Amino acid sequence: MELGSSALHDHLNEKCGIFGVFAPGEDVARLTFFGLHALQHRGQESAGIATTDGKRLNLYADMGLVSQVFTEDALAALPGRAAIGHTRYSTTGSSTRGNAQPFHLKGMHGEMAIAHNGNVVNADVLRSDLASTGTMFDTSSDTEVIGRLLIDGPGEDWPERFGQLMRRANGAYSLTILTHDAVYAVRDPLGIRPLCIGRLNGQGWVFASETCALDHLGAEYIRDVRPGEVVRADGEGLTSFFPLSAEDGGMPGQTTDQDQALCLFEFIYFARPDSRISGQLLHPARMRMGARLSEEHPVEADVVIGVPDSATAAAIGYAQASGIPYAEGLVKNRYVGRTFIQPDQRLRDRGVQLKFNPLREVLAGKRVVVVDDSIVRGTTTPRVVKMIRDAGATEVHMRMASPPITHPCFYGVDMATRGELIAANLSVDEIRDHIGADTLGYLSIEGTVWAANIGEGQHCTACFTGKYPSAVPLQFDKFALEGGSEVPDHEIPMARTEPVVVPLTLR
Numbered sequence: 001m002e003l004g005s006s007a008l009h010d011h012l013n014e015k016c017g018i019f020g021v022f023a024p025g026e027d028v029a030r031l032t033f034f035g036l037h038a039l040q041h042r043g044q045e046s047a048g049i050a051t052t053d054g055k056r057l058n059l060y061a062d063m064g065l066v067s068q069v070f071t072e073d074a075l076a077a078l079p080g081r082a083a084i085g086h087t088r089y090s091t092t093g094s095s096t097r098g099n100a101q102p103f104h105l106k107g108m109h110g111e112m113a114i115a116h117n118g119n120v121v122n123a124d125v126l127r128s129d130l131a132s133t134g135t136m137f138d139t140s141s142d143t144e145v146i147g148r149l150l151i152d153g154p155g156e157d158w159p160e161r162f163g164q165l166m167r168r169a170n171g172a173y174s175l176t177i178l179t180h181d182a183v184y185a186v187r188d189p190l191g192i193r194p195l196c197i198g199r200l201n202g203q204g205w206v207f208a209s210e211t212c213a214l215d216h217l218g219a220e221y222i223r224d225v226r227p228g229e230v231v232r233a234d235g236e237g238l239t240s241f242f243p244l245s246a247e248d249g250g251m252p253g254q255t256t257d258q259d260q261a262l263c264l265f266e267f268i269y270f271a272r273p274d275s276r277i278s279g280q281l282l283h284p285a286r287m288r289m290g291a292r293l294s295e296e297h298p299v300e301a302d303v304v305i306g307v308p309d310s311a312t313a314a315a316i317g318y319a320q321a322s323g324i325p326y327a328e329g330l331v332k333n334r335y336v337g338r339t340f341i342q343p344d345q346r347l348r349d350r351g352v353q354l355k356f357n358p359l360r361e362v363l364a365g366k367r368v369v370v371v372d373d374s375i376v377r378g379t380t381t382p383r384v385v386k387m388i389r390d391a392g393a394t395e396v397h398m399r400m401a402s403p404p405i406t407h408p409c410f411y412g413v414d415m416a417t418r419g420e421l422i423a424a425n426l427s428v429d430e431i432r433d434h435i436g437a438d439t440l441g442y443l444s445i446e447g448t449v450w451a452a453n454i455g456e457g458q459h460c461t462a463c464f465t466g467k468y469p470s471a472v473p474l475q476f477d478k479f480a481l482e483g484g485s486e487v488p489d490h491e492i493p494m495a496r497t498e499p500v501v502v503p504l505t506l507r
């Protein structure tokens with residue numbers, strides 16, 4: 001994201017997909033293209049691929065969808081035996097070619113390309129520290145700060161510099177990194193964003209934000225990269241180490257003693273339903289959310305529909321558990337919002353109708369339960385409710401497969417500031433009136449955690465609870481201190497500790 005306090009008032013918008021592959025003899029650029037294609041839902045603004053043949057790094061990145069950015073010619077100019085890739089999402093403000101990743105960085109420790117999913121909360125502090133010792137920056141991105149720490153920062157070797165990164169950076173960073181001889185896959189010590197490892201054709205290795213990318217390539221899922229782990233794929237195979245020792249005490253600014261803080265919103269909205277995170281396939285997890293929602297907020301109705309695509313599984317779960325028939329009531333144009341052609345004012349006024357088309361035959365004369373995954377600002381939902389009423393529904397019962405979102409995300413999900421979050425400012429009854437529904441019910445936090453099924457204390461619930469797993473700069477948000485985490489004045493130790501090297505167990 002852009003650095004500086006003003007950015008905290010802008011959209012936090014780094015929902016991204018990352019990929020990496022080490023596979024000598026394969027067309028690694030093409031594999032990365034298809035990996036990114038499978039991760040397109042995580043970001044539609046820009047796409048990029050970096051490759052290496054062992055001698056030099058090649059990079060191509062531009063604004064647009066993966067399929068718009070890469071032509072056969074572009075892929076042909078990316079030879080190599082290893083590659084990384086990135087798809088980036090962003091709203092207004094930072095929509096520039098210069099922010100398209102991967103970034104290519106040269107420094108005193110050599111050369112690398114880096115792709116990042118997440119957001120580092122204290123990047124501006126780290127940047128000033130590095131700048132004060134002479135490091136030059138090309139962008140205002142937190143990804144470059146991470147990259148500069150690794151390529152220009154203190155520490156003689158990679159393990160030591162990864163240790164410095166993990167000791168100093170507070171926030172979310174799943175990374176793929178390309179050097180001349182290796183691909184690294186890294187997750188921050190709290191494991192906020194996902195990242196997984198796959199085996200390709202029995203000889204290569206792939207890393208991806210979500211397992212759906214492995215499935216499309218025919219790669220075998222091995223396991224997730226663990227929180228605080230660095231996995232290295234090179235000519236010798238796969239090795240892994242945890243740069244922080246137990247004495248390091250977790251992530252800088254960590255506010256709880258939990259050892260993981262996987263983003264619960266990945267389960268609710270973000271990731272694809274055919275992806276597996278922390279061992280859980282998301283489609284059934286979302287069905288459980290819907291089933292639990294029907295227990296917590298039952299209603300008499302004729303039909304259950306979902307707001308496509310993210311709430312479809314939850315709607316099916318609601319219908320099955322309640323016994324009310326499920327039907328498709330809204331058809332989504334999947335390509336809306338994924339084009340550079342901006343609608344003119346007349347079309348913009350039609351708002352949500354550019355995105356959804358209601359099926360009048362399903363809705364007319366019916367009492368309709370509408371399941372959606374979440375309400376963020378409350379801009380779209382009233383239009384959806386109106387559209388369903390206009391199509392003839394006699395009652396509209398909105399059911400949300402997540403708790404009210406009351407706090408902003410500092411770890412990389414595109415949400416709003418606290419002032420813009422409708423549930424931070426209005427009660428459930430007031431939101432019901434605002435969206436124009438007959439009734440409104442939200443899934444409880446206990447129900448959401450139960451449905452995700454990844455264990456107590458293993459996830460970040462900050463957007464629902466204000467309990468951030470690390471210190472966040474809440475002083476920039478005038479609403480946030482009620483119920484939010486304090487910001488401890490933490491000193492981040494710089495002492496070197498030996499990395500803990502563990503062998504990877506591979507099938």
Ligand code: AMP
Pocket residue numbers: 269307310372373374375376377378379380381382413414415
């Ligand atoms: P709104 O009523 O404007 O808050 O919009 C609610 C819709 O936004 C729901 O259908 C969600 O699926 C969708 N949504 C939730 N989170 C996000 C996000 N981070 N980016 C884009 N859309 C989202």
